[in-house]
Amino acid sequence: MAELEKTYHPEEVEARRYQEWEESGAFAPAQAGGSGGEGANGQPYTIVIPPPNVTGSLHMGHALNNTLQDILIRYHRMKGDQTLWQPGTDHAGIATQMVVERMLEAEGVKRTDLGRDKFVERVWEWKAESGGTITRQLRRMGASCDWSRERFTMDEGLSKAVVKVFVELHKQGLIYRDKRLVNWDPKLHTAISDLEVEQRETKGKMWFFKYPIEGRDGEYITVGTTRPETMLGDTGVAVHPDDERYKDLIGQYVVLPIVGRRIPIVADSYADPEKGSGAVKITPGHDFNDFEVGKRRGLDVINIFDADAHMNEEVPQKFQGMERFAARQAILHDMEELGLLDRVEDNAMTVPHGDRSGVVIEPWLMDQWFVDAKTLAKPAIEAVETGKTKFVPKNWENTYFEWMRNIQPWCVSRQLWWGHQIPAWFGPDGEVFVELSEEEALAAARAHYGKDDVELTRDPDVLDTWFSSALWPFSTLGWPDETPELAAHYPTDVLVTGFDIIFFWVARMMMMGLHFMDEVPFHTVYIHALVRDEKGQKMSKSKGNVIDPLDLINKFGADALRFTLTAFAAQGRDVKMSESRVEGYRNFCTKIWNAARFCDMNECRPDPEFNPKSVNSTLNRWIVGKVAEAEAETAKALEAYRFNDAAGALYAFTWGTFCDWYLEFAKPVFAGEDAAAKAETRAAAAWVLDQIVTLLHPIIPFITEELWQTRADRAQPLISSPWPEYGADLIDARANAEMDWVVRLISQIRAVRAEMNVPPSAKIPMLLKDAGAGAQAALTAHRDLILRLARLTDAGLLTGEVPKGAVQDVLDEATIILPIADVIDLEAEKGRLEKEINKQDAEITRFEKKLGNEKFVANAPDEVVEGEREKLAEAQATRARLDEALKRLASMG
């Protein structure tokens, strides 16, 4: 137990407290030997972290995501659950490979110079070097993950899970090799999945080509295209079967200009008579739609590109080796010279780009591995339909359903070096053996070929990063081994993530979890907003609008950042980050710190024997009840994932109720003579502060732990202390009413003083006219603090006439009289009262109008009507008293 320093130093406290927590085992669930609260007997509560890129660094999205998870984790740990926050990182195939390639480039080395083994070695080195960055930064955020269980998607264990899943799905026919058009990234030289393709809005052109019809001199069919270079791969022209214009051409041939190939005109309803010329060139090798048409109509598939999207040997000599856009220009030039370019139109369109490389994606026909997502999606859709997994907010379920119901085969092979190499081996004749290991593949091959002497070559491709991420909720818990952790913590409880990865990750975890574990991976998916800059722009390095969470932590402390993100976490919106908000919540932390110092100075020592139920004074009964209200509101908000409501409730209670009123009320008690009241109020104040610190701990763990431990010797650190439950009987309606009256009295006197320009330094007397029994009792009981807070010399009941030159105001049935004849400006006071009367009149008119409406009285619920009547009566009474006050003023003249 030590004295609190005058100012709070987050950087020092945060580092020290985090280390203590981690070293004491407070993050591990109690059954695993940790000291996570009283969790040994509690029910499991589990969250798996969305694994950040192992070589990445913390950005604002991580900060929000992990703050929310940590709040849930700390709250449940305090509730006594056996709480596990499973941390780890992702190998992030393409992203990481690109980073290392760029580093090599700087050394003038190409990946291919190094060779696969050496390159992968370099990536592991890079991982060793920078791999701790993000987890160190998560620690600075205060994330209470069980780091002893940290996993990496390319760990031995997780890799084992990946291989097993691949092999099993293959044996079940749910993974297969297929020759289809895939999204080819000509820069990264790999196939990518549909999700990794970004459609970008671009202003392009539509060129109309005239294709000469064979045997009909001077006759042409005109086709429109946005990609002239693909004409070299055309193998047909399609028209709609009902299109009268082209009916007689169906079955005829055109001679493809430049190339000279003879290609058929076919009827296919894909051709839309409304679009372009109504006739469409078909390039089955380089367009997804055309591929389908080609399949239906038996057209050839010609591939005209190489891996770099340069023209290959399938095209006329002069174009070979040309880059695709150069080829476009060359073809346009030639077509124009041939007089076959009919016209050009401007055309707005969307063009597919690789989300990593940023280059235009080329549909390319090749062998790849696919997951039968359609089959796996069925139970995953059902699980959300039946509510086994719920999205919060619920509207994201629509997004999930929409995508899952239209899901396409998932291309999972990548032509990269960094990742899980596909466990498939090819025999000399191309026969494929998918097994858990090379030995098993060899055994299978020997059996297949009926001989021992078999050469196998392993598929060089690796798996999509999201393949291993999809297994995260069970692979991290030890699957395929039957570990105690897997038994206790799967299914996990809630997945916390941004909506941008519902498809990439959430949907795939649902599919894999249900398929391999027969249970949903989590019962709740909490989708939070995306963090943007203060103008609402997506933060990006190229825009230069990135706010680095670590800068904010350094400047204001991790707690301030956490509170800001929590207060901003309203559901389903963008979070716009701005430094001034963080500053505001840093001030909140300072406020708590100073409140604690005030308590210490006044010898408010935490007393383990203190029982909030047994306090006597109205003041203390009131604040103790307010604590119970704040707890109820906070818990309710957290259970409903309304993080901002929890933050708001605690902020309002701490600052608005405890600091602004209770501590101010306590001051005269501390300064007074009543030893018993003093002792009780000291103990109560200390207790309330303890509760504040406890309730705030999930949101701002550092400062609260520091205050908890510094202010008293504690049996347990706050992180491992129980979440309080008070019971509703702590709330005392009479104490509430009484203190509420006192607050209103003081507020009104203050307002009138300010308005009448009574200087704060001037102490004045106050008299109550017509005060009822309750008001009289409250006035007597709380005279000291009323005098102090309203800056009065005296507060009593009016006997006899209202003194001349008094400022008057109405509080319930009573009239507040402030006799300040020497200070008062009669005209100003008259104006003030008239203004108040007008206000009351407006109210009265509204209520009268409402109550005069028969339909309202007949249809509205009784309590609403009754409420309106009461309000009317109140307003009328107040108005009458103000009226009297005005008359008195006039008579004083």
Next chain:
RNA sequence: GGGCGCGUAGCUCAGCGGGAGAGCACUACGUUGACAUCGUAGGGGUCGCUGGUUCAAUCCCAGCCGCGCCCACCA
């Protein structure tokens, strides 16, 4: 083309059927022994527009106007 969401105080956002809220900013006052990273008081809103439902609409419904985002095969 389909879907989701947003337009509330100068700014950033809560609220979402019964008397318009918070933080920041702004104005005035303040050396009240916890706190100026503060205190007290105050100004500021036709709750995008138009209709409808309802006794009652910022809140529900429809249309419109602006603005985001996601999905989609438009030559």
